[in-house]
């Protein structure tokens with residue numbers, strides 16, 4: 001588990017204070033994958049630097065499995081850093097080292113005996129599917145394979161947390177999915193906690209159990225994927241499950257509703273039930289239905305007939321667990 005409590009980072013720029021992190025708190029349980037999304041300048045890189053202790057937070061704490069990593073002595077800092085393995089956008093491998101030598105590097109740094117290193121490296125290369133490339137050099141590997149080496153290297157010191165900073169931003173869509181599948185497999189096998197910093201919603205949808213949105217150094221929205229998708233008031237719902245294009249123009253003056261729902265509701269005949277129960281016409285303006293993990297999610301934009309009983313219909317939908325926003329009449 002990783003626990004971040006009230007993390008603040010203030011940089012001095014001349015006589016001015018720049019607040020890069022403004023009280024960030026989050027808790028990711030062991031074995032879960034958590035995404036952190038945010039626009040440029042939101043504070044993502046600062047958060048990564050504070051979590052990996054490359055930068056000292058101005059205040060607040062970071063703890064892994066209850067053990068605080070911040071505010072430790074210089075001697076303890078090296079051990080503390082080993083609890084969080086780091087995967088970068090570009091694998092940053094040593095070109096002059098073979099695949100296995102790259103993975104061995106963090107173990108050499110801490111003086112691990114050679115036989116132990118060899119066994120660990122072989123195990124890790126098997127885990128990431130690169131055994132037959134052990135003797136190859138980075139220049140002979142594809143982008144996805146290089147990222148696999150980076151992941152194996154990050155796991156060499158048996159960290160409790162894997163922190164991935166834009167791990168797929170330099171990869172094509174197919175390789176992105178392969179790397180995300182690998183991260184999920186590693187989480188399952190090693191029961192490791194994973195934090196993924198990303199600007200790609202696809203990554204959140206494919207791999208994350210939960211997500212936080214960072215804005216101007218603060219977490220403005222967070223929750224399990226199901227919670228954020230069915231939160232009609234948040235902005236992550238329509239970002240994760242956008243409606244395709246512009247809703248088509250239709251005749252009529254009836255009110256427009258946006259519906260977000262999941263799980264049991266997704267299998268219910270929502271439209272025909274409104275139509276039958278309230279004796280009104282319902283027009284689908286746009287819709288998006290997606291299967292994420294085990295769960296089905298739907299985002300529909302409907303237009304009701306002008307004389308429909310709007311309040312009764314909205315109350316009925318809400319009572320069945322569907323998140324509803326009234327967009328007004330067209």
Ligand SMILES: Nc1ncnc2c1ncn2[C@@H]1O[C@H](COP(=O)(O)OP(=O)(O)OP(=O)(O)O)[C@@H](O)[C@H]1O
Nearest residue numbers: 011013018020038039040041042043044045046047
């Ligand atoms: N060393 C620094 N000195 C002064 N200000 C800084 C420093 N590092 C970051 N900042 C400021 O802190 C804020 C957050 O920056 P940060 O790089 O963490 O954002 P980001 O979300 O990673 O952006 P991007 O996606 O563009 O990398 C910005 O306003 C930035 O200008």
